[in-house]
Amino acid sequence: MENIKADAPQRYTNSAAAEITVPLKGLLRTVYYNRLVITDAVKHGVDPLLNNTSEKQTNWDFSSSFFFAGTVVTTIGYGTIAPKTAGGQIFCVIYALFGIPLNVLILGRVGNALSQWCIRLGKCLLRKGMKKKKAKILTIIFFLMSGVLLFLGIPPLVFTATEKWTYREGVYYAFISLSTIGFGDYVVGSGHSPPFEGYRALVYFWIIFGLAWLSLLLNLLTSLLKDTEKKIEKDLQKRKQKKEQHKQQMAMKPLTSDQEGTNTKKPPSNNIL
Numbered sequence: 001m002e003n004i005k006a007d008a009p010q011r012y013t014n015s016a017a018a019e020i021t022v023p024l025k026g027l028l029r030t031v032y033y034n035r036l037v038i039t040d041a042v043k044h045g046v047d048p049l050l051n052n053t054s055e056k057q058t059n060w061d062f063s064s065s066f067f068f069a070g071t072v073v074t075t076i077g078y079g080t081i082a083p084k085t086a087g088g089q090i091f092c093v094i095y096a097l098f099g100i101p102l103n104v105l106i107l108g109r110v111g112n113a114l115s116q117w118c119i120r121l122g123k124c125l126l127r128k129g130m131k132k133k134k135a136k137i138l139t140i141i142f143f144l145m146s147g148v149l150l151f152l153g154i155p156p157l158v159f160t161a162t163e164k165w166t167y168r169e170g171v172y173y174a175f176i177s178l179s180t181i182g183f184g185d186y187v188v189g190s191g192h193s194p195p196f197e198g199y200r201a202l203v204y205f206w207i208i209f210g211l212a213w214l215s216l217l218l219n220l221l222t223s224l225l226k227d228t229e230k231k232i233e234k235d236l237q238k239r240k241q242k243k244e245q246h247k248q249q250m251a252m253k254p255l256t257s258d259q260e261g262t263n264t265k266k267p268p269s270n271n272i273l
Contacts, residue, residue, distance in 0.1 A: 064189065067200035073099035074207060076182035080190050110212035111219065118143060118220065133227065140220045147217060151178060151210040162195045163188060178210040 060081075068081050072095065083089045118139055125135035156170025165173070165186070173186040189200045 063194065063198050063200045067189070067204050069095070069099070070204035070207065071182065072096050073103040074180060074211060075100060076177060076180050076207070078182050078184035078187045080184050080187045106208070107212050107215055110209065111216045114143075114212060114216045115219070118216065133224075136220070136224055136227070140217070140224060143213075143217060143220065147210075147213040151206070151213055155206060159188065162199070163192075174210075177207055178214060180211070 064081065071077055072092065083092050121142065122135050122139050125138060126132065130138075152171060152174050155174050156165075156167050159165050159170035159173065160167055163170070163186075169186060173188075176183055176186070188203050194200060
């Protein structure tokens with residue numbers, strides 16, 4: 001009887017846990033399948049947050065399509081929206097074949113336009129008597145800090161208001177997008193209706209100018225490294241020439257010493273008494 005009383009609390013807790021576990025498993029299974037359905041709906045271009053009577057129950061509106069086209073040519077490719085029909089996939093391939101090279105040309109043009117400001121700043125510093133290398137370093141620092149502020153500092157503040165992200169998440173999304181990594185875990189305008197018409201198109205233009213800024217910054221760093229490499233090569237050549245001159249001097253030393261010795265020797269006397 002005592003054993004039955006002792007086992008009663010254990011049996012009660014086990015049965016209560018079993019009663020809780022069964023509904024919990026069912027709830028987790030339902031959440032999992034609902035997530036799969038929502039993910040599949042988003043990939044097929046359907047916005048699950050809109051109701052059935054809405055005429056805009058799609059992610060393929062003009063702004064989202066414009067944003068998708070931009071992620072293709074910039075090779076970011078978030079993967080949240082993708083063409084599912086055969087015609088859409090074929091067109092996407094052809095569009096990417098022509099769009100990616102054209103986008104590279106556009107980035108080059110925008111980068112050249114931004115580089116004009118860089119050249120003007122460098123000339124201004126040179127006119128003030130600054131050395132060329134120091135002026136180039138200061139120019140790189142200026143464009144680095146201004147670009148970080150414009151493309152990595154301010155946009156996350158906008159995303160905190162429009163996407164309800166934290167500032168850290170906004171910085172993470174900005175870097176992943178501008179570096180064209182594009183994981184797709186954070187995408188603007190996904191999971192909710194955009195705050196205004198053309199929101200995603202505006203984000204695309206931010207990405208274009210951000211990529212141009214990165215390309216300009218990389219060009220400046222490359223030119224700085226090339227100048228440093230040339231200077232190192234000149235220093236190495238000078239050291240090599242000095243070593244060769246030193247070797248030649250060391251090789252000529254015995255010859256000069258022998259010549260000096262023969263010149264100092266007195267000729268033997270040929271006078272016969």
